[in-house]
Amino acid sequence: MSATSTVRRFRTLAVPLAVLTVVFLVISLPPYLGLDPAKARLPVPEDVPWFYPALVAHIGFGSIALLTAALQVWPWLRRTHPAVHRWSGRIYLGLGVIPGGVAVLAVAPFGQTGGPTGQVANTMLALLWLATAVAGYRAARARRFGEHREWMVRNVALTFSIVANRPWSMLCIAVFAPEVMGTGPVDPAVLAQAAGVSMWLSWVVNLLVAEYWLHRTRTRRGVRGGPTAKHRQPVPATS
Template sequence: MTTTTSEPNANETGRPPAIGGPAQAHPPRGKRRPRTRRQTVGVVVLLLAAAGFLAYSLPPYLGLDPSRARLPVPAGFPAYYPLLVTHIFCGSVALVTGCLQLWPWLRRRHPAVHRWSGRAYFFGGVLPAGVAILGVAPLSFTGVVGQVSNTMLAVLWLPFTIAGYRAARQRRYADHRRWMVRSFALTTSIVLNRVWLVVWIMVLMPRLSTQYGGDMDALVLDAGLVSGWMSWTVNLLVAEWWLQRGGRATRRARRARAVAA
């Protein structure tokens, strides 16, 4: 990856370059503006989606009243509700700060805000939320299928994020970016879970009177199990496709520059 000679490197300034490696040579301003605009629009859409989701999901838990929880609270395990609330609140932090981490304008213009939001994403978001879900998942009312799905999500979410944090500390910014893309794909799975749930309820609805004997609760449970798995597996597959696609584009650009040189 080529760098501009007019910009200092990380060792000279004491500040890390943008995620993905040292600062890249800037394209002409006319070409850069549409891309920056698209990136900003994408981040705004993400933030609006996150705000809408949180406005719907958080209110029942703000009073810390177990009777208002949307998920059944099992008896005989007093730690369940505190762990659930920790997961929900810290997951909300991860969702909002993760959106900020994706904003290239913020990363370039306000690197200190980018770094602090990254620390909030890790220490105040994913780390406590991921640990909490490991305590909640085995007691999920969805049975073994849902329990395994939620546990696998946490088992991947935590190490992906830790790997990204370690890569940033070691100034391996390209690796940091790749791991954090994977981490954020899992962070947003809770939002896509609701989308897949609606899709699968619609898909299964014609079977309500036959396969489910009119039992809507059983239909919603099955739709929830499918959406629970699809929300994080599809997100992760899309993230990997996007990373591989970007890697191929970078390699083609390098070969083109080598030929031109």
């Protein structure tokens, strides 16, 4: 195998996504490994008994989604090992996105970090996460692989919203609640709103970037003169 083909194989978004995922999970998972609600990074409402179990379930299933997402966006793997792509996709959806999204729906309406703004943001995220997963799965089952690819690009963008939320949180707090940095008394309402805004930005911006990338991809294919994968029709079998 030539050095050029080896470089081309690994010149993909999958590698930095995989590294980012591992770093994120190493930092984020330890407080939940002991199943102690007191160590949770999020406030656990005492009057919602299912909140913490649902939160832990979401974190577990979400971790599976993050880890398998890198395989899903690796073009070389998809082209040369389609069976691995299919099975990792089944794990991504069946043990990651679908149960993780359902768990979010049990948690999001009761989250206290971002107040009502954050509750709505996370509920909308969960609904879109599930909807794009179902749309992508149905397109694949119907062998509309161009549509399947586009839906899954959107879905992976939503999957990584939890990772994007970390820098957005720091930025929103610095802009809207700089008192947290020790410059004065902290207004809990303002801090909650800053957290809520970061929750919206974490998935809305990801989705906009995904849509822009899909648009650019369609445009490049159109310029080359060939039909996009979305519009390619299977060749009918002949007798």
